[in-house]
Amino acid sequence: xxxxxxxxxxxxxxxxxxxxxxxxxxxxxxxxxxxxxxxxxxxxxxxxxxxxxxxxxxxxxxxxxxxxxxxxxxxxxxxxxxxxxxxxxxxxxxxxxxxxxxxxxxxxxxxxxxxxxxxxxxxxxxxxxxxxxxxxxxxxxxxxxxxxxxxxxxxxxxxxxxxxxxxxxxxxxxxxxxxxxxxxxxxxxxxxxxxxxxxxxxxxxxxxxxxxxxxxxxxxxxxxxxxxxxxxxxxxxxxxxxxxxxxxxxxxxxxxxxxxxxxxxxxxxxxxxxxxxxxxxxxxxxxxxxxxxxxxxxxxxxxxxxxxxxxxxxxxxxxxxxxxxxxxxxxxxxxxxxxxxxxxxxxxxxxxxxxxxxxxxxxxxxxxxxxxxxxxxxxxxxxxxxxxxxxxxxxxxxxxxxxxxxxxxxxxxxxxxxxxxxxxxxxxxxxxxxxxxxxxxxxxxxxxxxxxxxxxxxxxxxxxxxxxxxxxxxxxxxxxxxxxxxxxxxxxxxxxxxxxxxxxxxxxxxxxxxxxxxxxxxxxxxxxxxxxxxxxxxxxxxxxxxxxxxxxxxxxxxxxxxxxxxxxxxxxxxx
Amino acid sequence: xxxxxxxxxxxxxxxxxxxxxxxxxxxxxxxxxxxxxxxxxxxxxxxxxxxxxxxxxxxxxxxxxxxxxxxxxxxxxxxxxxxxxxxxxxxxxxxxxxxxxxxxxxxxxxxxxxxxxxxxxxxxxxxxxxxxxxxxxxxxxxxxxxxxxxxxxxxxxxxxxxxxxxxxxxxxxxxxxxxxx
Numbered sequence: 001x002x003x004x005x006x007x008x009x010x011x012x013x014x015x016x017x018x019x020x021x022x023x024x025x026x027x028x029x030x031x032x033x034x035x036x037x038x039x040x041x042x043x044x045x046x047x048x049x050x051x052x053x054x055x056x057x058x059x060x061x062x063x064x065x066x067x068x069x070x071x072x073x074x075x076x077x078x079x080x081x082x083x084x085x086x087x088x089x090x091x092x093x094x095x096x097x098x099x100x101x102x103x104x105x106x107x108x109x110x111x112x113x114x115x116x117x118x119x120x121x122x123x124x125x126x127x128x129x130x131x132x133x134x135x136x137x138x139x140x141x142x143x144x145x146x147x148x149x150x151x152x153x154x155x156x157x158x159x160x161x162x163x164x165x166x167x168x169x170x171x172x173x174x175x176x177x178x179x180x181x182x183x184x185x186x187x188x189x190x191x192x193x194x195x196x197x198x199x200x201x202x203x204x205x206x207x208x209x210x211x212x213x214x215x216x217x218x219x220x221x222x223x224x225x226x227x228x229x230x231x232x233x234x235x236x237x238x239x240x241x242x243x244x245x246x247x248x249x250x251x252x253x254x255x256x257x258x259x260x261x262x263x264x265x266x267x268x269x270x271x272x273x274x275x276x277x278x279x280x281x282x283x284x285x286x287x288x289x290x291x292x293x294x295x296x297x298x299x300x301x302x303x304x305x306x307x308x309x310x311x312x313x314x315x316x317x318x319x320x321x322x323x324x325x326x327x328x329x330x331x332x333x334x335x336x337x338x339x340x341x342x343x344x345x346x347x348x349x350x351x352x353x354x355x356x357x358x359x360x361x362x363x364x365x366x367x368x369x370x371x372x373x374x375x376x377x378x379x380x381x382x383x384x385x386x387x388x389x390x391x392x393x394x395x396x397x398x399x400x401x402x403x404x405x406x407x408x409x410x411x412x413x414x415x416x417x418x419x420x421x422x423x424x425x426x427x428x429x430x431x432x433x434x435x436x437x438x439x440x441x442x443x444x445x446x447x448x449x450x451x452x453x454x455x456x457x458x459x460x461x462x463x464x465x466x467x468x469x470x471x472x473x474x475x476x477x478x479x480x481x482x483x484x485x486x487x488x489x490x491x492x493x494x495x496x497x498x499x500x501x502x503x504x505x506x507x508x509x510x511x512x513x514x515x516x517x518x519x520x521x522x523x524x525x526x527x528x529x530x531x532x533x534x535x536x537x538x539x540x541x542x543x544x545x546x547x548x549x550x551x552x553x554x555x556x557x558x559x560x561x562x563x564x565x566x567x568x569x570x571x572x573x574x575x
Numbered sequence: 576x577x578x579x580x581x582x583x584x585x586x587x588x589x590x591x592x593x594x595x596x597x598x599x600x601x602x603x604x605x606x607x608x609x610x611x612x613x614x615x616x617x618x619x620x621x622x623x624x625x626x627x628x629x630x631x632x633x634x635x636x637x638x639x640x641x642x643x644x645x646x647x648x649x650x651x652x653x654x655x656x657x658x659x660x661x662x663x664x665x666x667x668x669x670x671x672x673x674x675x676x677x678x679x680x681x682x683x684x685x686x687x688x689x690x691x692x693x694x695x696x697x698x699x700x701x702x703x704x705x706x707x708x709x710x711x712x713x714x715x716x717x718x719x720x721x722x723x724x725x726x727x728x729x730x731x732x733x734x735x736x737x738x739x740x741x742x743x744x745x746x747x748x749x750x751x752x753x754x755x756x
Binding site for chain 1: 596597599602665667668669686689691692718755
C-alpha cells in the first residue's frame with residue numbers, strides 16, 4: 001500500500017520539530033496541519049493537543065537541519081517513544097534539495113526488521129507527498145456539499161472530502177501564532193501573524209444592531225399587513241394577482257432571512273444569505289440610478305405627455321382594424337351578421353376605454369411621480385409597478401381576448417373534429433385517442449358544409465388573439481427581468497470570479513520535479529466549479545418559476561392553446 | 576519517453592508520450608496534429624472572397640469589416656473551444672486518476688477521479704455506423720455497491736487513438752491498478 005502524506009506548502013521551510021495532524025481513517029493517509037518547534041516540553045504538547053478543541057495527534061518528526069546543526073537522527077527516534085503512535089513518520093529534507101525523505105517506523109520494530117529481511121521489495125512502504133495550500137483548502141467548500149441531515153449519508157465520505165473537512169475544522173489551531181507568548185511555537189499558514197480585514201470586522205460589529213433594527217421594522221410591517229381589513233376577499237384576491245404585492249411579500253421573506261440573529265453555520269445557508277444581501281443591494285442601487293435619471297430634466301413630464309397621444313393612437317388603430325374586419329378583409333367574404341355584432345361590441349369597449357383614459361389624463365403625471373418614488377425600494381419594484389400599470393391600462397384588450405378566444409376556441413374545436421371526419425377518423429373518448437371510423441355519404445356531405453362555414457368564421461378572432469400576444473410578450477419581458485434580478489446568485493458568481501478556490505468542484509494534481517531516491521511529490525490545486533453549475537446550484541428560488549421552455553409553451557398555448565382548452569371539455573361533448 | 580508512429584481512427588498521425596514518474600505513478604499524453612496552416616488559409620480566403628463578391632454587388636463596406644470580424648472571432652472560438660492540442664491521463668496508484676484535455680489556446684479542463692470510485696479501466700468496443708471503434712474507458716462504481724458499475728467515463732475522446740496505442744496505455748495502467756487498488 002502507498003502511504004499518502006498531505007503536507008502544507010507553508011511548512012516546506014519550517015525549522016525542525018514535531019509534525020501534528022490527523023490520520024484519515026479507512027485510507028492510508030495523513031494530513032499534516034502544523035509543525036511544533038523545539039524546544040518544547042512533551043507534557044505541554046500533550047496538553048495543548050487535548051485542549052485545542054481540534055482532532056489532533058502527533059504524526060512524527062520533521063527535520064530541516066540548518067547550517068552548522070548536526071543531524072538529530074537518534075534524538076528524533078527517541079521522540080517516538082515519548083509519543084507512542086502506531087506509526088511514526090520521520091520526514092527530513094536537506095537544504096538546497098527539493099525532495100523529502102520519509103521513513104516510516106511501525107510500532108513493533110522487531111516485526112518490521114524481520115519482515116524486511118524476508119522480502120526486501122514488498123515491505124518497503126512507498127510514500128507520496130501531496131503539497132496543498134493550507135489557506136485555500138481551509139476556506140474551500142468541496143461540491144457536492146453534504147446535506148445537513150446525517151441520516152442521509154449512508155456511505156463514508158471520500159478521502160478528499162475528509163482531507164478538506166480536517167483542514168476546515170482545524171481553524172482554532174491557526175489562532176496561535178509565532179508572536180504569542182505561549183509555551184509552544186508552531187508553523188502553519190497564519191504563523192506569521194493572523195490575517196484579518198478591518199472592513200470585515202467593522203461590518204460584523206455593525207451588523208448586529210442593524211439586524212435588530214430590521215427585525216423590529218419587519219415585525220411592525222407584519223402587524224400592519226395582518227390587520228383584518230386586508231384579509232377581506234377582494235383585497236386578498238387582488239393582492240395575489242398584482243405583481244407588486246407579490247414582490248413586496250417576497251422581499252419581506254428575504255429580509256426575515258437576513259435579519260435572523262443566528263449566524264449561518266451551513267455553507268448553503270451562508271451562500272443564500274450572501275446572495276440575498278448582494279442582490280438586494282444591487283437592486284436598490286439600480287433603482288436609485290433609475291430615480292436619478294427620472295427626476296432629472298423633467299423626464300416625468302415628457303413621459304406623461306407622450307402617454308396620451310400614444311393611447312389615442314392605439315385606440316385609433318384598433319378602430320380601423322375593426323372597421324376593416326367588419327368590411328371585407330383581404331377580399332374574403334365573411335359572415336356579415338356575426339362580424340357586425342362582434343365589431344360593434346368591441347367598438348363600444350374601445351370608446352369606453354378612451355373616455356376612461358381621457359378622464360385619467362390630468363392625474364397621470366402625479367401617478368408617475370409617486371410611482372417613480374417606489375424605485376428607491378429597488379428596480380424590481382419599479383418594474384412590477386410598470387407591469388401592473390400596463391395590465392390595468394390594457395384591460396380592454398384582455399376583455400376582447402377573452403370574448404374572442406372563447407369563440408375562437410369553439411371554432412377551432414369544431415374545425416378539428418370536422419377535419420378528422422374528413423379523414424375518416426373519430427376521437428375515442430374512452431381511450432383518449434384518435435380511432436378510425438366509417439361514415440355514410442350524407443354524413444360526409446353535411447360535414448363538408450359545416451367545415452367550410454367554420455373555416456370562414458375564424459380569421460376575425462385570430463387578430464384579437466394576436467393583439468393580446470403583444471401585450472403578454474411585453475409583460476412577460478418585464479416579469480422575466482424582475483425574476484432575473486431576484487434569482488440570479490450575484491454573490492456566488494462574484495465568489496467564483498474573484499475567489500475561485502472557495503467553490504471547489506474537485507482537485508487537480510501536478511507532478512513536481514522529482515529527484516531520484518526521494519518520494520513522489522505532487523501539487524494539489526483546487527479545481528473551481530463551472531459558472532453554469534454555480535448559477536444552477538445557488539439560484540434563489542422565486543415565486544414564479546419561469547423555466548426556459550415555458551416561453552415556447554406560452555406562445556404555443558396562445559395560438560394552439562385554444563386547442564388544448566377544448567380537450568378539457570372533451571368529456572362533456574359527444575363526438 | 577517513447578514516441579512511436581500511432582494514428583487515430585481517421586488515419587491522422589498522433590503521438591503518444593509515456594512518462595513514468597515513479598513505480599506507481601505514470602502519465603500518458605496523446606497529442607493531436609496541430610492546426611494546419613493550409614486549412615486556415617483556405618477558409619480565410621474563401622470567406623473573404625465571398626465577402627468581396629457581396630461587396631461588389633452591394634457596395635457596402637460593412638460587409639467587408641463584418642467578414643474580417645467573423646473570421647477573427649471564428650478562429651478564436653475554434654482554438655479556444657474546439658481544437659484539442661493534447662489529452663493526458665495521469666494514474667497515481669491508490670490516489671486516483673486524472674484526465675485532462677488542453678486546447679490549442681492553452682485552456683485546460685481537468686477531472687480527477689478518486690481511487691475508491693474506480694472499478695477498472697477497460698478497452699470497450701463500439702459500433703458506430705459502419706465502423707467498429709475501440710476506446711479506453713474508466714468504469715466507476717458507487718462505494719456503497721462495489722459490484723455494480725455506476726457509470727462509464729470514456730478517455731481520449733478527441734484524439735481517438737487506434738487499438739495498438741490503447742493496448743499500450745491499458746497494459747501500463749493495469750500494472751499500477753493491480754498493485755495499488
